[in-house]
Amino acid sequence: MGFPHQPHPKETVVLSQYFGDPDARTYKGWVKRGGYEALRNALATAPAAVVEQVKESGLRGRGGAGFPTGLKWSFMPKAKTRPHYVCVNADESEPGTFKDREIMRWTPHALLEGAAIAAHAIQAEVVVIYIRGEFTEPWAITEKALAEADAAGVFGTIKVYLHRGAGAYICGEETALMNSIEGKRGNPRIKPPFPAVAGLFGMPTTINNVETLAAVPHILNRGAAWYRGLSLSNPQSTGTKLFSVCGHVQRPGNYEVTLGFPLKDLLYDLCGGPLPGRTLKACIPGGSSVPILTREETEACLLDYEGVVASGSMLGSGGVIVFDDSTDMVYQIMRLARFYAHESCAQCTQCREGTAWTTKILERILAGQGKTEDLDLLLDLSENMTGKTICVLSDSCAAPIVSGIKKFRGEFDAYLAGARSPVPVG
Amino acid sequence: MSVTEDTQPVFTGAVLEALQAVLGRYPTKQAALLPALWLAQRERGWISDRVMAEVAEVLGLTPAYVKGVVTFYTMYHQHPVGKHFVQVCTTSPCNICGAEGVLKALLEQTGARDAGATSPDGNWTVIEVECLGACGFATPVLVNDDFIESVTVEKVPALVRKYR
Structure with a gap:
């Protein structure tokens, strides 16, 4: 449903059915709604058969990369010689994204159930749910739900723990998250080895996003074929997805639609369109790390993994940021670059220096002190920040800069030509 | 202090x-x-x-x-902070919805004045933070462990009164 708004008839409500309903947060309330049946059945099924069902469903990772979930699970060693771990990525920090927060706030048992099913499927004895430190409310609600489920004994021999982050966007990167749990600075690790070979504490580990795991009980209850059938545009993108819409729309919030849904309908019908008297100027469809779309690109974009790529961006986390005609794109691109400069873990030179210098150059353009060669310099720096580092944080900083200069060059030129009043940057 | x-x-x-x-x-x-x-x-x-x-x-x-x-990690305080530690998101999605105005109003009305500084009465420290993960509820503000959604400049006086 369009939380915090009324459900819209064009939504396909699966994950968000109980958003806003406090009774669904309790163990009893969850069981009353059919909760933990999928886990009970899964525990009585061979792990490989559970993996097969998830593979069949076509479910792909909802955290940003879109990797097929069942395939990821199948990478884990079949022969059990060492401890296995499930890590749950609840470090939701991608600007524009606030869906996992809602899942944890309203249906914490959906996450716990999905995580325990994953643990059974990959033969893990421990699940660690890593929740960002700022999510005080989702933490308290999930902690209470976990205590109730534990007391009811639903997890069998599987242990589930919550682990609190402490303020670091980079810990949403899977190997940085594992380092953080291990009590280290959140620096991403060089891959390979991938987590299925050497993850948490060097042991075989599967890491999944909150929304991905919350979908798993539904797949087991209603069947892989049902989930596979939820697809509007192409068979590679199946199921429903929560889209977090924010910025300049009348009804920002989380909306659940079948993959392949038109972005235009999401923004104009479900979210009520631009604010009164305003028009849509630009949109970032998958969290701040993906390229910016123009109005024309936005209105032609289909929301599935391949569709958004065809429009020139990426589906990412499904965090949709909407900018109307009142927006100073140069200022907002500077804010995004500043975000990445603040969040860089600083191990790779291209990222540490690149995020800081692109921010400084954007600030000087805004201050009316830009030079004509600055745009080429920004593009050159961005080139050196793409595909050259341990993780993709610096690529993510480059994405809005490169797409912003390409698509909104006139706004940059206006500052450079002194045609626009300088903006104080604090 | x-x-x-x-x-x-x-x-x-x-x-x-x-x-x-x-x-x-x-x-x-x-x-x-x-x-x-x-x-x-x-x-x-x-x-x-x-x-x-x-x-x-x-x-x-x-x-x-x-x-x-x-x-x-940014959430561990390496110095003492005010009794009410206030974190205001000013990243792009909140920024376009007026977050910088909310920050300014909080700095003025709490007496903290500068981001990161503590008010002379020791009650308030207000800082600007990057994305708090509640972009559809702009502007989110954390006061200690209380996560407050949809703060606008108009709502700041009541917020400050509540904790004073």
């Missing part, structure tokens, strides 16, 4: 028990570092060099290592 630091150990009694529960979960003591720092901050309000040394001692790490971790 002058500070008298509590020099008694943090990890005694119930705090030590809470840490031991965490230690029981993981194969290394080091994995209890973030939880240990959270426990210490909850007790003392911030993480002093003395507390870092104690955490290091308890977990078998060096103080320098602990400091390296503390300084990586």
